[in-house]
Every structure is written in C-alpha cells, then in structure tokens.
Amino acid sequence: MRISKKVVYLFAVLTSVLFMTGCGTSHQRIVRIGHNQSTNHPTHIALIAFRDYINENLGDKYLVEVYPSELLGSQTDMVQLTQTGAIDYCIASNAILETFGKNYEIFNLPYLFSSANSYHMAMDDSRITGPIFSSTEKAGFTAVTWLDAGTRNFYTVNKPIETPNDLKGLKIRVQQSPTNIEMMRLLGGSATPMGFGEVYTALQANIIDGAENNEMALTDNGHGDVCKYYSYDMHQMVPDILIGNNEFIHSLSPTEQEIFQKGYKLVNQIERQEWVKAVEAAKEKAVSQQHVQFIYPDQAPFVAACSPLHQSVLQNNPSLQPIYDAIQEYNKK
Numbered sequence: 001m002r003i004s005k006k007v008v009y010l011f012a013v014l015t016s017v018l019f020m021t022g023c024g025t026s027h028q029r030i031v032r033i034g035h036n037q038s039t040n041h042p043t044h045i046a047l048i049a050f051r052d053y054i055n056e057n058l059g060d061k062y063l064v065e066v067y068p069s070e071l072l073g074s075q076t077d078m079v080q081l082t083q084t085g086a087i088d089y090c091i092a093s094n095a096i097l098e099t100f101g102k103n104y105e106i107f108n109l110p111y112l113f114s115s116a117n118s119y120h121m122a123m124d125d126s127r128i129t130g131p132i133f134s135s136t137e138k139a140g141f142t143a144v145t146w147l148d149a150g151t152r153n154f155y156t157v158n159k160p161i162e163t164p165n166d167l168k169g170l171k172i173r174v175q176q177s178p179t180n181i182e183m184m185r186l187l188g189g190s191a192t193p194m195g196f197g198e199v200y201t202a203l204q205a206n207i208i209d210g211a212e213n214n215e216m217a218l219t220d221n222g223h224g225d226v227c228k229y230y231s232y233d234m235h236q237m238v239p240d241i242l243i244g245n246n247e248f249i250h251s252l253s254p255t256e257q258e259i260f261q262k263g264y265k266l267v268n269q270i271e272r273q274e275w276v277k278a279v280e281a282a283k284e285k286a287v288s289q290q291h292v293q294f295i296y297p298d299q300a301p302f303v304a305a306c307s308p309l310h311q312s313v314l315q316n317n318p319s320l321q322p323i324y325d326a327i328q329e330y331n332k333k
Contacts, residue, residue, distance in 0.1 A: 028063040031248070034072035034081070035091035036196055038220050042274035043091055043147060043240065044068045046267045053263050058256060074195045076176070079243065083140040088248045091147065093196075094238045095175030101135035105313060106320045106327075108179035110235040110306040111299075114331040119237040120148070120272075122330045128323055133241075141243045145264040147271045149214055150279060152236040155223065155292075156210030157203060161231035162297045164188050164305045173199050173211040179313065183235065186305050196221075203227060212236075215282040224290035231295040233302045242267060 031054070037043045044066065051064040072078050078090035079100070098104040106112065113119040122128050123146050133143035154161045154172065161167060167189035174180040176193040184191035192208050199217075202208045203226040210227060211217070212235070218224030242264065252260060286292040314321055 027060070029061060031062050031064045031089070032067065032072070032087040033064065033089040033091075034067045034070075034078040034087055036070045036075050036078075037068060037091075039068050041068075041216065041220055042271045042278050045274050046147065046271035047091075049270045050263045050267045053266055054260065057259050061256075070197050074197060076195065079141070082243055082245050085140075085245045085247050087245070089144075089242060089244045092241050092243050093175055094241060095177030095180055097136065097143075097241060097243070098177050098179065100139045101132065102317055103132045103135045103320060103323070105177075105179050105317065106132070106323055107238050108175075108177050108183075108236065109310055109313060110183050111303045112310075112324075112327060113237045116151075116237065118327070118330040118333065121333070122327045123239055125326070125330075128326050131323065136243070137246060140246055142246055142249065143241045144244050144249075144260075145242050145268045146239040147242065147268065148275045149238055149240045150216070150275060151232075151234045152212050152214060152238060153230060153232050153234060154210060154212045155218065155227040155230040157206075157227050158229075159209070160229040160293065160295050161210075161233065162295060164301055170209040171207070173202065173208045179309065182309055182312075183306055186309060187302065188305075199223065200226070215279050215286065218286045218290065218292055219282040220278075224286045224292045228290075228292055229295060230286065230292050231297055233297055233299060235302060235306065 033047055033051070035043050035047065047066045051066050054062055054064045072081060072087060072090070075090070075093055075096055078087065079092050079096055081087045082090045094104055094107045098108060113122065129143075129146065136142060154167070156170065159166060159170065164187045167184075167187050170189050171192045172184055172189045173194055174184055174191045176195075181191040181193065192202075194202065199208070199211050200222055203211065203223060211223065213223070215230070218227070218230060224230075249260075283294070287294070310324075314324060
C-alpha cells in the first residue's frame with residue numbers, strides 16, 4: 001500500500017515529538033500505541049493494563065504511552081505509521097489489514113463462524129491465526145494478538161432491517177474492505193466505505209442511512225443518538241488486531257520479548273473480560289437513554305444471500321482453504 005501524504009506529515013510531526021520527548025528521558029525508549037476508541041472502551045482499558053505491566057517490569061528502559069480516539073490519525077494512518085516505525089503499535093481493524101495481507105480476508109467473510117464459542121476457539125488456535133498474523137511481515141509489521149470486537153450488525157436511522165430486502169436503496173457505511181463491499185452488494189444495499197471517525201457526522205447529515213458495527217458503536221460513539229434501529233443479523237464476528245512494528249519487536253532482547261509476550265496475552269485477556277461487561281451496559285443504555293429498538297430477524301435469508309462470497313474468496317485465494325476447513329471443524333463442535 002502506498003503511504004499517503006497525510007501519513008508522511010504525521011510521521012514528520014511524530015518524529016519531532018519523539019526527538020523532543022526523548023531529550024528529557026534519554027534512558028527510556030518511549031513506546032507509542034494508538035487506537036481509535038474512547039477511554040471507556042475495552043480496547044483502551046486492556047492497553048492501559050499492557051502499559052502498566054510493561055512500565056512496571058521494564059520501566060527502566062521503556063515507557064509505554066497509549067493514545068486513544070484517533071489522536072495519532074485514522075486507523076489507516078496508524079497502520080502506516082506503525083509500518084514506518086513512527087509509532088510502535090496500533091489497533092487495526094481486520095478490514096484494513098486485508099489490504100496488506102490477503103489471508104486476512106477470511107475473517108471478513110460474513111457468517112464464517114456459527115457461534116461466539118467457535119469464533120473464540122478458532123482465534124485462540126495458533127494453527128489458524130499464525131499464518132495470517134505473520135502474513136504482513138514483509139510490510140513491516142506483525143500481529144501480536146487479537147481483540148474481541150463482538151458481532152457486527154446493521155443499524156439504521158429510520159428503517160428497521162428485518163430481511164435483506166430492507167437494505168435495498170440504503171447507503172450503509174462499511175469498513176474499507178473489498179470483502180465488505182461485496183457483502184453489501186449481495187445483500188442489496190449500497191456500500192459506503194469510510195473511516196470510523198467520520199460515521200457520526202455522516203449519519204447526522206444523512207449522507208448515509210446506517211452502518212454496521214457492534215453495540216458499543218451505539219453508545220460509546222454516539223451512533224444510537226441518530227440510529228434508532230439495531231438489527232441482530234450477526235453477519236460478522238471480526239477481530240481487531242494489535243500490530244507491532246517489526247524493527248521494534250526484533251530489537252527486544254529475549255528477556256524483553258518474553259515480558260512483552262506476556263503483555264500481549266494480558267491485552268487479549270483483559271479486553272475479552274471487559275467486552276462482555278461493556279456490551280451488557282451498552283444495550284441497557286441504548287434502550288433506556290437513546291431509545292434504540294433491538295430487532296432479531298431470521299438469519300437464514302442473510303446467510304443464503306452471502307454464501308456466494310465464501311466460494312469466490314476461496315477460489316481466488318486457495319491458500320485459505322485449510323484455514324477455512326479448520327474453522328468449520330470448530331463450527332461443528
């Protein structure tokens with residue numbers, strides 16, 4: 001992927017900031033982590049636990065700083081900044097990573113997992129995730145762990161979604177992924193890719209009719225103030241991914257590597273625990289304060305409409321077939 005002029009500018013700014021902050025703490029290497037969620041989000045809570053763990057165990061050499069709410073740019077910007085080494089880690093959506101490593105597109109397949117249990121078991125299986133996480137090494141970064149982002153569902157301003165036909169004529173924001181764009185075409189809607197930070201304004205201005213995301217988007221990002229219908233079609237269970245700059249990761253000593261590895265596991269553990277609590281709280285707030293109506297449609301028509309996408313993705317990328325088959329084994333369990 002070409003690095004944009006905006007990212008080149010951000011790189012220059014961050015490099016100057018790194019120099020200035022480094023002057024005062026020459027004995028410490030500042031480790032910057034960026035993400036696009038608020039400070040209340042499970043992602044941020046988990047990264048703060050990671051920060052505290054690394055600072056406590058390696059604080060004489062490293063000082064971890066966490067930047068929430070797109071303070072370091074959009075997710076696409078942050079991935080490219082991690083790629084160049086301007087920052088060391090960021091949380092990336094699977095959809096963005098698909099443009100760097102083709103194997104990531106398997107996680108964007110709609111209705112890939114039959115349940116949350118099969119999703120979690122598959123993601124915890126290094127035989128499945130290993131070849132995918134390492135597929136971006138040539139791009140300059142590697143995935144170090146995954147985060148649960150729940151199920152993705154459609155939510156709309158004025159029209160409840162109970163069947164795929166209800167999506168016809170609607171402009172729906174999707175992540176910037178070829179797989180997601182094709183999914184919307186099969187379902188009959190009009191895909192409108194855009195960065196997550198732009199969605200609220202686009203909903204308010206009627207540029208889009210709705211979006212698709214988990215329950216947290218309603219409350220933590222305010223989308224439920226505009227969108228009053230949330231439909232549990234459960235079309236995707238897509239992980240968010242913590243990626244790290246290869247040069248930084250490889251610079252760690254074996255002892256430091258071990259401590260950072262434990263930190264990555266802590267991120268995964270804390271985020272998943274916090275996610276369960278956050279979803280329950282989000283649903284309660286969405287109903288009681290934002291007056292969002294939750295809808296539970298028959299999933300079968302959505303699954304049938306999206307099934308051709310499984311076939312086309314596997315035909316175009318045969319290397320995914322073993323990973324796909326392993327996931328199907330978990331679905332059977």
